[in-house]
Amino acid sequence: MNLNIQTKEKLMTDVTKIDDYLSIGELASMTGIGVHTLRVWEKRYGSPHSQRLPSGHRRYPKAEVPRLRAIASALESGYRPSKVVTATMEELQRLMGLQSFVESKADAHNAGQAEQTSKEMWIESGVKSIHGYDDGALLNGFHEQWGRHGALNFVIHFAAPLLERVGKGWETGELTVSHEHFTSECMVSFLSEKWRQMNIRKQGPTVLITTLPGESYSLGILLCAVVTSVTNFKVIYLGIDNPLEDIITAAKNYQPDILTMSISHVFNPEFAETLLYKIRKELSPKTLMVTGGKGSPRNLPGVTYLTELDKYYDLLVNFNPSTR
């Protein structure tokens, strides 16, 4: 592009005055896509499109960050650059199976009766498989709904309600302890395989996932690992019941952008609060602490408490490390 001096001056004023632009290095660190790759893509595909300062340095609109993060995720999942680099955010979400999630969030409250009934029928057929300890049928059902609705819809609308239904079955005496254990085992192995597949070879921003010491419930952090894996973030998964010192050491060594924890009803929120304070005190202020679950304290300074997994997904896709 040949710019005359006037145009160059105007651009310099626009770009340097406006906080909404990033250098190529800043864009690279916020998206996990290398500087060289960004240059090659612009030359080859015309995207992401930069503006030039008179010095020749590129400036990119900040608004490109979520789209580039989605591109990085698509590449991690095996898509070719030629297919995704020029795609819009909507096209990328559709490609990654997130579109139905986004749409279903938009009209979650108006979800059709038919859809609700079919979910309930699916849950009851899962319970039937659980009664017969039929892991083949149960896992097939998981695969089918995951494939049909995508990862996020699966964890929010199928996995969590099935676990809730099993809990009710146990409470009323319909299901035994071994039914509950059988369900947990199937769910743990299915979800672990899924998020680990999505996490392979990822680079870029990190989320450290763990529970507090004394925690016996693992499904909360597994659901968080799945939600994290569909975003651009790399998961470092410590599992449950870790000593406080180990959590702090890992956070110091890996400097994660986010530390995510699920705190189940097993915890007294006051005790959880004491432990969370200790972690927060030792952690870099740059690391965001996120908690959820029935035993999690709320309104703790320096800790973001979220009730829902879809809110957690929103937090991840809108996360901007440079503002921390």
Ligand code: B12
């Ligand atoms: C599976 C299960 C177990 C398994 C857990 C296995 C595992 N690997 O985790 C095992 C067998 C260990 C177990 C044991 C027991 N269990 Co149990 N268990 C359940 C069950 C069926 C599912 C729990 C679960 O993991 N759900 C999935 C999680 C993720 O859902 P959630 O905690 O509701 O979290 C939701 C949100 O809070 C949010 N969330 C959670 N974490 C986070 C984090 C972030 C960052 C965000 C954003 C969101 C978020 O997302 C979730 C989905 O919406 C529940 C039923 C139920 N209604 O939950 C009973 C249930 C929790 N268990 C119960 C009981 C009584 C027990 C036992 C005491 C039974 C016994 N007599 O031995 C023991 C106690 C164990 C202990 N150490 O204290 C009761 C608890 C009642 C109470 N409030 O006190 C329940 C509710 C069953 C019931 N209806 O009675 N259990």
